[in-house]
Amino acid sequence: MIPLRDYQPSGTFPVLTIAIIAINLLVFFYQFMLSRSEVDIAQDPREWVQEWQNAGCHVPPEFAYQLESAKITATDLFALKYGTVPCKITHGQDLPPFVPFSIWLTLLTAMFLHGGLIHVLGNMWYMWIFGDNVEDTFGRTKFLMFYLVSGLVAAVTQISADPNGVLPMIGASGAIAGVLGAYMILFPYGRVLTLMPFYFVVQMPAEIVLGIWFVLQFIGAIIVSANGGGVAYWAHIGGFLTGAVMALVLKFVRRI
Numbered sequence: 001m002i003p004l005r006d007y008q009p010s011g012t013f014p015v016l017t018i019a020i021i022a023i024n025l026l027v028f029f030y031q032f033m034l035s036r037s038e039v040d041i042a043q044d045p046r047e048w049v050q051e052w053q054n055a056g057c058h059v060p061p062e063f064a065y066q067l068e069s070a071k072i073t074a075t076d077l078f079a080l081k082y083g084t085v086p087c088k089i090t091h092g093q094d095l096p097p098f099v100p101f102s103i104w105l106t107l108l109t110a111m112f113l114h115g116g117l118i119h120v121l122g123n124m125w126y127m128w129i130f131g132d133n134v135e136d137t138f139g140r141t142k143f144l145m146f147y148l149v150s151g152l153v154a155a156v157t158q159i160s161a162d163p164n165g166v167l168p169m170i171g172a173s174g175a176i177a178g179v180l181g182a183y184m185i186l187f188p189y190g191r192v193l194t195l196m197p198f199y200f201v202v203q204m205p206a207e208i209v210l211g212i213w214f215v216l217q218f219i220g221a222i223i224v225s226a227n228g229g230g231v232a233y234w235a236h237i238g239g240f241l242t243g244a245v246m247a248l249v250l251k252f253v254r255r256i
Contacts, residue, residue: 001196003129003209008190014132016140020147021124021131024172027112028120034074045072048096055095057087058164083168084110086159111151113170123172129192130183131176134243137186138250146246150178150239157238161221167230174235177217178243184210185247214240 045067052059081097084106088095094103114120135143154174183190188207195201217240221233 001194001209001212003126004193004195004201006129006133006187006190006192006206007203008133008187008206010132010136012136014135016143016147017127017131017135020172021127024112024114024120024124028114028117031075031078031113034078051095052087052166055087055091055093056164057091057095057166058162059166063167079113079115079170080168082106082109083113083170084155084159085168086162086165089159090163107152107155108148110155110168110170111148111172111175114172115170119171123176127172127176127179131179133187133190134179134182134247137247138182146182146243147175147178149246150181150242151175153242154178154232154235154239158232158235161234169232169235171232173232174239177236177239178246180210180213181240181243181245182247183243184214185244185251 049059049064049067077097081099085095085103088103089107092103099106114123134146138146151172151174154177155169158169158174184207188205190206191203192206192209193201194204194209214237217233217236220231221237224231224233
């Protein structure tokens with residue numbers, strides 16, 4: 001089920017929505033342009049694994065094997081450095097590969113990194129469809145704060161589900177999930193043109209489209225918690241609920 005467009009008019013030009021999309025695409029282009037050849041690093045990746053384990057981090061065997069046997073590329077190193085590593089945040093300790101600033105800032109930098117073309121385009125597509133109306137309702141300054149808070153709470157939610165993990169979290173999904181949660185509260189009956197399975201298109205209320213999306217994230221979170229996986233479903237859930245709550249507060253204050 002893929003939303004194709006919405007029919008909710010926006011009263012203002014979505015400056016911040018477009019700016020956020022542009023920044024994410026530019027960062028992804030930079031990631032793509034990074035050399036995929038092996039890079040020189042100060043430490044052998046096996047030493048990284050040892051330091052992580054000494055700090056009490058949980059290192060999945062397959063990830064340890066990948067680091068020890070595969071070549072580290074500039075793209076890999078960029079994601080490992082500037083993504084959010086739960087174990088670093090939980091213990092408040094910078095671990096290799098080290099960042100040139102406080103590890104707490106990786107909670108922000110990770111929101112602008114993506115793992116591949118489908119990842120970034122999928123996120124930006126949802127942002128394009130739903131972000132303008134939420135920005136219009138909140139106002140630009142409040143929308144920026146709303147977006148960042150949604151992303152931060154999303155990251156903390158995922159960290160709480162895997163506090164000692166070393167797999168880096170990257171992507172704008174948590175913050176954009178906040179946009180989806182707010183849209184569902186603010187425009188529950190807004191019509192969304194949706195591509196359904198078997199390639200037929202139907203208009204559906206936003207509360208149905210986004211409600212189904214949320215349920216799927218919850219199911220995914222349960223499956224991943226049981227079997228392991230690379231999708232940060234708990235971040236999606238945390239971001240969505242944060243956005244929904246902030247939208248409810250806004251509706252209460254403005255009586256909209």
